[in-house]
Amino acid sequence: MPAATLLPFTAAPSRKSAGPTSSFRLTERFILLLVFSAFITLCFGAIFFLPDSSKLLSGVFFHSSAVETNTRTGTVSGSGSANDEKILAKIRKDHEDALTEAKDTLQKRPEEIKQEILKEKEKVLRDSLGPDGGDVDRLPPVEYQRPPGATGQEPPDPRTRERRAKVKEMMQHSWGGYKRYAWGANELRPISKQGHSSNLFGGLKGANIVDALDTLYIMEMYEDFDEATAWVEKNLDFSLNTEVSVFEVNIRFVGGLLSAYYLSGKDVFRRKAVELGERLLPAFKTSTGIPWALLNLKSGIGRNWPWASGGSSILAEYGTLHLEFMHLSKLSGNPEFAQKVMNIRKVLERLDKPHGLYPNYLNPNSGQWGQHHVSVGGLGDSFYEYLLKAWIMSDKTDEEAKKMYYDALQAIETNLIRKSSGGLTYIAEWKGGLLEHKMGHLTCFAGGMIALGADGAPGDQTGHQMELAAEIARTCHESYARTTLKLGPEAFRFDGGVEAIATRQNEKYFILRPEVIETFMYMWRFTHDPKYRDWGWEAVQALEQHCRVEAGYSGIRDVYATSPNHDDVQQSFYQAETLKYLYLLFSEDDHLPSDHWVFNTEAHPIYSLLREEHLTHTV
Numbered sequence: 160m161p162a163a164t165l166l167p168f169t170a171a172p173s174r175k176s177a178g179p180t181s182s183f184r185l186t187e188r189f190i191l192l193l194v195f196s197a198f199i200t201l202c203f204g205a206i207f208f209l210p211d212s213s214k215l216l217s218g219v220f221f222h223s224s225a226v227e228t229n230t231r232t233g234t235v236s237g238s239g240s241a242n243d244e245k246i247l248a249k250i251r252k253d254h255e256d257a258l259t260e261a262k263d264t265l266q267k268r269p270e271e272i273k274q275e276i277l278k279e280k281e282k283v284l285r286d287s288l289g290p291d292g293g294d295v296d297r298l299p300p301v302e303y304q305r306p307p308g309a310t311g312q313e314p315p316d317p318r319t320r321e322r323r324a325k326v327k328e329m330m331q332h333s334w335g336g337y338k339r340y341a342w343g344a345n346e347l348r349p350i351s352k353q354g355h356s357s358n359l360f361g362g363l364k365g366a367n368i369v370d371a372l373d374t375l376y377i378m379e380m381y382e383d384f385d386e387a388t389a390w391v392e393k394n395l396d397f398s399l400n401t402e403v404s405v406f407e408v409n410i411r412f413v414g415g416l417l418s419a420y421y422l423s424g425k426d427v428f429r430r431k432a433v434e435l436g437e438r439l440l441p442a443f444k445t446s447t448g449i450p451w452a453l454l455n456l457k458s459g460i461g462r463n464w465p466w467a468s469g470g471s472s473i474l475a476e477y478g479t480l481h482l483e484f485m486h487l488s489k490l491s492g493n494p495e496f497a498q499k500v501m502n503i504r505k506v507l508e509r510l511d512k513p514h515g516l517y518p519n520y521l522n523p524n525s526g527q528w529g530q531h532h533v534s535v536g537g538l539g540d541s542f543y544e545y546l547l548k549a550w551i552m553s554d555k556t557d558e559e560a561k562k563m564y565y566d567a568l569q570a571i572e573t574n575l576i577r578k579s580s581g582g583l584t585y586i587a588e589w590k591g592g593l594l595e596h597k598m599g600h601l602t603c604f605a606g607g608m609i610a611l612g613a614d615g616a617p618g619d620q621t622g623h624q625m626e627l628a629a630e631i632a633r634t635c636h637e638s639y640a641r642t643t644l645k646l647g648p649e650a651f652r653f654d655g656g657v658e659a660i661a662t663r664q665n666e667k668y669f670i671l672r673p674e675v676i677e678t679f680m681y682m683w684r685f686t687h688d689p690k691y692r693d694w695g696w697e698a699v700q701a702l703e704q705h706c707r708v709e710a711g712y713s714g715i716r717d718v719y720a721t722s723p724n725h726d727d728v729q730q731s732f733y734q735a736e737t738l739k740y741l742y743l744l745f746s747e748d749d750h751l752p753s754d755h756w757v758f759n760t761e762a763h764p765i766y767s768l769l770r771e772e773h774l775t776h777t778v
């Protein structure tokens with residue numbers, strides 16, 4: 160029998176049989192098809208559309224494990240209608256729950272639904288990583304060895320000992336005020352005695368605590384350190400829908416946590432640092448990999464400061480991630496952190512630099528410079544610092560960083576460094592080829608930086624660079640000495656007949672910044688010239704006289720006024736940097752020695768030797 164007669168509905172009609180007979184067959188086939196489809200529909204209807212039928216069917220036709228389990232445990236007694244009733248009631252309840260859930264979901268805003276889906280996804284990811292939780296809980300174990308010099312000896316000289324003790328008392332006073340009036344807030348308002356926060360941290364909390372951890376440790380305030388550690392363990396939360404400054408969060412939070420880890424060995428700091436680092440990674444999602452300035456920690460959406468030239472990222476911000484991110488890779492075993500910051504270098508290397516200088520603005524999408532403004536102070540400063548420290552931190556193996564640093568310093572010297580008619584060396588700012596003869600308080604860190612790098616300077620430049628560092632230290636000291644309150648202004652000028660003096664009202668404030676004292680500390684360590692300790696002591700006295708208030712220390716609005724007008728903010732860098740550098744200025748050189756420790760730009764000491772043999776993963 161030909162196959163076609165056996166398969167009437169599927170076989171293609173032969174061309175030869177086309178005609179009236181075949182048309183009758185077609186109708187017949189159509190009717191049969193209809194009957195067959197009606198039958199199929201009926202069967203499916205029975206399964207899917209009859210109320211609550213599926214579960215009943217599963218009990219009848221399939222071996223139901225639920226029923227079996229219940230029977231085994233004796234929870235279903237008897238059989239027949241009582242059992243069916245129970246199952247039907249359960250099915251009805253499931254339906255009602257599903258309906259209520261669907262109704263609730265429909266009432267939610269799309270944004271809320273999106274957040275819930277994200278949460279659910281995170282949970283699934285965490286569950287898939289096992290009972291320990293997320294990635295950070297699964298960090299490779301690291302063999303921790305306390306690096307040398309984490310703690311220091313009392314100085315033998317009584318006067319220095321006394322000065323050092325005084326600085327510790329200042330820290331106790333400052334910390335005490337924060338603890339009492341602003342615990343958990345980002346900063347303290349020491350006059351109004353309440354918490355304070357700037358928009359740099361969005362909804363993040365506890366900047367002061369994280370920024371001060373290492374200072375507490377270094378000054379041996381161990382009880383306070385433990386309290387701060389407990390706060391970090393319980394309350395430091397990064398899973399926030401909030402926008403933060405990538406730079407500030409990196410230098411203060413990541414840097415503070417890394418430092419606390421290297422000093423104390425407590426693994427909570429390593430885990431928190433890596434967790435925060437992971438949250439910062441989406442900032443690098445730009446065409447060039449140059450990160451955004453601002454980032455929402457939850458959504459990972461980044462953007463730049465609206466005031467920055469043509470949507471640019473800022474040199475001092477994207478250029479001040481290197482130290483921390485290299486350590487994050489080391490401590491997490493995840494190479495991504497290091498790759499991100501090494502890429503920043505690559506982008507910069509490919510660009511043409513006007514006169515060898517690095518403009519402060521760079522568009523992260525076009526990869527082009529914005530305005531040609533160059534500064535060793537605000538917007539540029541710590542980029543240069545991190546080139547030098549990247550080289551030192553690599554145990555002096557990172558030749559690329561070394562070259563970039565010394566080349567940049569050469570260009571700065573040629574184009575920006577000038578001497579006033581009164582003999583003060585200063586670092587001016589460069590705007591499209593024109594010099595603005597102004598030096599910021601921020602720029603004063605450069606004395607310390609140049610001193611730190613002098614030793615490795617190419618050719619026979621070491622002596623020259625030490626002299627340059629000393630001259631900058633002197634100029635910055637003059638900027639303090641020439642004020643009424645003996646504290647330095649935010650910026651000082653060398654034009655219009657003045658030298659090292661602020662001439663604009665909006666440049667006369669002092670906000671407890673550390674840079675001048677930072678330079679004194681380095682200069683003391685490299686020269687042991689007692690004038691640096693004396694200059695530091697002058698600053699201590701001025702701080703005590705004009706900034707100390709009942710609940711802590713406050714910035715001042717005008718350092719040329721006869722009495723201080725307080726701004727009511729105790730910046731977190733006061734404890735992180737100013738007091739720490741003062742304490743180290745009056746400490747022995749083997750406390751955090753520079754051959755083992757590198758200070759990040761927020762003065763957080765990080766173990767300097769990143770090479771394999773100094774820090775090993777145990778797996």
Ligand code: DMJ
Pocket residue numbers: 541601672673674732736760761762
């Ligand atoms: C600190 O947060 C850091 O030192 C940063 O690099 C620049 N300025 C402040 C303190 O002045």
